[in-house]
Amino acid sequence: MTLQLPVTLGAYTLEALLAKGGMAEVYRARDEAGKTYAVKVLDSAFARRRAVRARFEAESRALLALQHPNVIRVVAVGQEGAAYMVMELAEGGSLADWVARNGPMPPRLAVDVLLEICAGVQAAHEQGIVHRDLKPENVLIDANGRCKVADFGIAKFLAPDEASLTRTGTVLGTFAYMSPEQRRDPAHVDVRSDVYALGATLHALLTDRTETDLFTWDRDPRLLAGVPEPLVPALQHALAFAVADRVPSVAALAERLVAVRPSLSPVPAGTAPLGGRRRVHAAEPTGMGAIARPRTVLVTEDDPTMRKIVALVLGDAGYQVLLAEDGPSALKLADAYAGFIDLLIIDLVLPGEPGTYVATALGRARPGVPLLFMTGHSAERLVQRGIDLGDRPVLKKPFSPEQVLQAARRAMGEASGSES
Numbered sequence: 001m002t003l004q005l006p007v008t009l010g011a012y013t014l015e016a017l018l019a020k021g022g023m024a025e026v027y028r029a030r031d032e033a034g035k036t037y038a039v040k041v042l043d044s045a046f047a048r049r050r051a052v053r054a055r056f057e058a059e060s061r062a063l064l065a066l067q068h069p070n071v072i073r074v075v076a077v078g079q080e081g082a083a084y085m086v087m088e089l090a091e092g093g094s095l096a097d098w099v100a101r102n103g104p105m106p107p108r109l110a111v112d113v114l115l116e117i118c119a120g121v122q123a124a125h126e127q128g129i130v131h132r133d134l135k136p137e138n139v140l141i142d143a144n145g146r147c148k149v150a151d152f153g154i155a156k157f158l159a160p161d162e163a164s165l166t167r168t169g170t171v172l173g174t175f176a177y178m179s180p181e182q183r184r185d186p187a188h189v190d191v192r193s194d195v196y197a198l199g200a201t202l203h204a205l206l207t208d209r210t211e212t213d214l215f216t217w218d219r220d221p222r223l224l225a226g227v228p229e230p231l232v233p234a235l236q237h238a239l240a241f242a243v244a245d246r247v248p249s250v251a252a253l254a255e256r257l258v259a260v261r262p263s264l265s266p267v268p269a270g271t272a273p274l275g276g277r278r279r280v281h282a283a284e285p286t287g288m289g290a291i292a293r294p295r296t297v298l299v300t301e302d303d304p305t306m307r308k309i310v311a312l313v314l315g316d317a318g319y320q321v322l323l324a325e326d327g328p329s330a331l332k333l334a335d336a337y338a339g340f341i342d343l344l345i346i347d348l349v350l351p352g353e354p355g356t357y358v359a360t361a362l363g364r365a366r367p368g369v370p371l372l373f374m375t376g377h378s379a380e381r382l383v384q385r386g387i388d389l390g391d392r393p394v395l396k397k398p399f400s401p402e403q404v405l406q407a408a409r410r411a412m413g414e415a416s417g418s419e420s
Ligand SMILES: Nc1ncnc2c1ncn2[C@@H]1O[C@H](COP(=O)(O)OP(=O)(O)O)[C@@H](O)[C@H]1O
Pocket: 018, 019, 020, 021, 022, 023, 024, 026, 038, 072, 087, 088, 089, 090, 091, 094, 137, 138, 140, 150, 151, 152, 153
């Protein structure tokens, strides 16, 4: 598919193709203020396939649930013709790129990098999400040299009633980094599969080799050749064949690495920096506690300019925004993000069906989620047209950015005070 650029989706103008994946394309994009982002757009050829759509949605849902300095942040998700996801842009390429350019990573740096990844993955685990596809290609580096876990495309929610997106028998992901149990039965893995993948990732960073069956290290000692002595026991423990023998959690793996770190030589001067610039400091693990998920607003508005304004204002204020251009898109998003939506903002006049109809359908699907209408019509005009909003809050067009923010905050029961 490859879009004819420039294309505007929500508040973001797509400028250049960054990468073409299996089912999606990733573009560099810019908002009105000139800030850059990465936008992943689901390939229209795949969008009709339920399983692919479900995976794309699961990925954005996983990222929406997470807010951590070591996880790629999603700022908006939308449905405008194509389904898309707006993320922070990681300009420094992936860890795989770094190793391809520079060869094996100095052990101390590899451990620091791994501690950052562990912090991000731990945050995912605390939200009940297993990544299932951790590998150097899926850890991206931002301009400050910070590592960000990306590509939650086959992530799995551990919720007991969650239907698995990977049917038994379809093994998605990359074999070399995949635990033996995930290769056998991808639907029934837990956090320890991610521990295995983290061990395999550390191995790849240290050796610049991709070995397919690292869990056979006990039979083939050559597999761990090149791993510095102090790291061997922790790595063996992370790469244990049997789940029960493995390091039990990412936090435990991080602890092991922190304990070993002082015995590794300092990173040699002249080592290529991660990301664009020199690394600012030796990484401290950025805290294992997950940060609360930001509030999420679903905006249904057919006018692209209005949609853009609302997206920009709410995005700047730190909200995550789901954007829909019409009723069916809104219902799809509401369905995909059930449980994540804190506010519905709905334009009263939408193509196809009135916003009140959409609101009713959404309200039925999402009881208890506050609602805010937008309209350019006067109250009298609405009554004339037979629309009774009762005492539901209404945002009158045209509105200023402050009015959008105030109305949204009030509708969610947040203080709409004078904080900027
Ligand atoms: N937030 C981002 N910033 C910069 N580049 C990105 C970002 N997300 C993805 N990419 C680029 O797009 C590629 C594919 O994205 P990814 O999420 O890994 O999807 P896939 O499932 O196709 O592997 C990445 O390897 C990376 O080069």
